[in-house]
Amino acid sequence: MLPVDESIVQRRHLIAECLRRIVGQEWVLDNEAERRPYECDGFTAYSALPLLVVLPDSTEQVRGVLEYCREERIKIVPRGSGTSLSGGALPVEDGIVLGTARMNRILEVDAENRVARVQPGVPNVRVTEAVQHLGLCYMPDPSSQAIATIGGNAAENSGGVHCFKYGVTSNHITGMEAVLLTGDVIRFGGPFVGGTDGEFDLTGVLIGSEGMLAIITEITVRLTPQPPIARVLSLGFANVEDASRCVGAIIAHGIIPAGLEFMDRKVIDTVSSMLGEIHPPEVQAILLCELDGTAIEVDALVARVEVIAREIGLAELRISKTETEREQLWQGRKAAFGAMGKIARDVYVTDGTIPRGKLPEVLRRIENLSKTYGLEYANCFHAGDGNLHPMVLFDSARPGDLEKAEAFGADVLKACVDLGGVLSGEHGVGIEKRDLMPYQFNDADLAQQLGLKCAFDPDELLNPGKVFPTPCRCVELGRMRMRDGKMRFAGIPRF
Known part of the structure; x- marks a missing residue:
């Protein structure tokens, strides 16, 4: 065990006492056992123990923390619930983590203007739960929505299953409050759609800024009427190429699904073993296509998508008839990333985005990279907007595996850029893609x-x-x- 640096201990104690005067005695975590859960986010390949963790519960407390840290030149890493997959909330050992877990209140619901004011620590799904009795919902729905916070979604500009038709987080925020390092509290936008008109779009600047510009303390989100009807088609294909071609064909026919998701056979088998489902062996890829609108509209779209899929070569078809069946079809997709733990000790998920027409080519490149690096992979992603989430399967306990997994992931991202895409669709850059930025x-x-x-x-x-x-x-x-x-x-x- 390395000797403890007494100067660091003394500095930690001094900073902790000063921060406790701002946020309260119990909301500064300074012993190692309390700090350890904050040493990494969902990108677990790297970790660092923060100097301290501070948990404010109001804009005024955030302001006090930032003013003190700026005066003392203390580094600050903002953190929501830690679901980031790019290392965006990785601490620094000589800085503090500022967590927003206590800022978890829905401050106002304005049904007339279809907006809600929320604090950054509110979990994504709680917004919909709070307004569904009004026939409204908050449409962005990342797979981690049960625990991912609205503040974290804003920092990474998260998407989700419904982002193809309804847009990503930036399309659903009308206003924002944030605290600058100076302690100044700033407000951009307003409590209605179009609230940023007539000003520089600094709301857009903060969305996706990964906690590098200011601390977001309040967000006004746009609420969307719940569609009258939604039905899901599970379209099984004999190979990934046919599934990829079906994505382009559906959209080429002028159909905009609410969600269009891809799962390959590894994902299908893993989630099916959890849910007790059986798919025929000839199904090597599945598209989940959700269509919403009025009953007449949805019935017509379901029929059209079925015809398109059969022309390409449909191997299996399941169509939801009830809301319960729709939710059951989505269960596997929502559980996909967590389910990978059944077949691999470690999973490295990356996040490149490409033009949809390049899907067959990039999937072939991923297959070739798997052979090059000698690592297995699984594919589960937002096919509608070309947002890839290839999962590299490896064992960090095996020497060299982590390095190979990172190189595999980097080559996938480079392939995305080479094909006219970008390094990230919704996970952000963080530390994972940082050194690839000059490639784009x-x-x-x-x-x-x-x-x-x-x-x-x-x-x-x-x-x-x-x-x-x-x-x-x-x-x-x-x-x-x-x-x-x-x-x-x-x-x-x-x-």
Whole structure:
């Protein structure tokens, strides 16, 4: 065991006492057993024990924490429920974790304007539960929605099963409150759709910013009327190529499903063993296609999708007739990622996005990469918007496996960019994709993004080490000028 650095212990004790004056005695976690659960998020390949964990319960307490940390130059890593799969909430050992778990209240439901004001620690699914009696719902639904928080969804711009038709998190936020490192509380947008009109879209800047610009303390979300009817088709195909072609064919016919999800045979077998289902051996891939609207509209769309799928080569068809059957068909998809633990000690999930027409090609590349690295994989993803989630199966206890899994995942992401796609669809960059950023963005692209980071966080204290492959160096950026025909920063504005 390494000797304990007494200076670190003393510093931790001093910071803890100061933060307790802000948030209360019991809401600063300083002993190792209390801090250990915060050492990583859903990207478990890397971990670090934070100096402290602080759990504020109001905007005013967040403001006090940020003012103190800025004065003392203490790094801050924001965290919701820790479901991030990109290492976005990975702590730093010389900084604190600021958790939003106590900020978990639904502050207001405005049914007339179809919005709700919520704190960032509210779990995604709780919003729908709170408004479903009004015939409304909150449409973004990541697989982790039972525990993933609205604040975390906003930080990563999460999607979910219904994002193809209804949009990702950014399409469902009309306003936001946040606290800057200066302690200033800022509000963008408003309590109605179109609330950001007439201003710079700083709400859009904060959504997807991965906790690097400010701490979000309140979010106004758009509520959507629940569709009158929703039915699901489970379309089984003999190979992944036919399933991929069916995705393009459905959309080419002008049909926009509420959800269009892909599962390969490994996923099918694993979730079927949990749910007691049986699929014929000739089914190697399944598309789950949800169609919603009025009863007449949905019945007509179901018939059209069935015809399209049969023309491509349908091997199995199941169609929900009741709400219970619809939920049963979705059970396997929602359980897919957790179910992988039945067949692999470790699972590395990545998150590239491609044009839909490139699905067959990228799936062939993933198969070839599996052979190259000698690792198995499983595919389960949002087919409608081309958001891939290949799961690399490995054993971290076996020497070299983690390195091979990371290289496999990196090559998948590079393939996505090569095919006209991007590095992330909804999981964010975090530390997982950080060193791949230059593969998608050139120096000028990255410098412009760094300039924005520096405008909000000139001291580089918020979620350091994430997204950008090199340190921000705000001071150096501020000194740069336009020269030699290349973009340079003449100065970094500060809020």
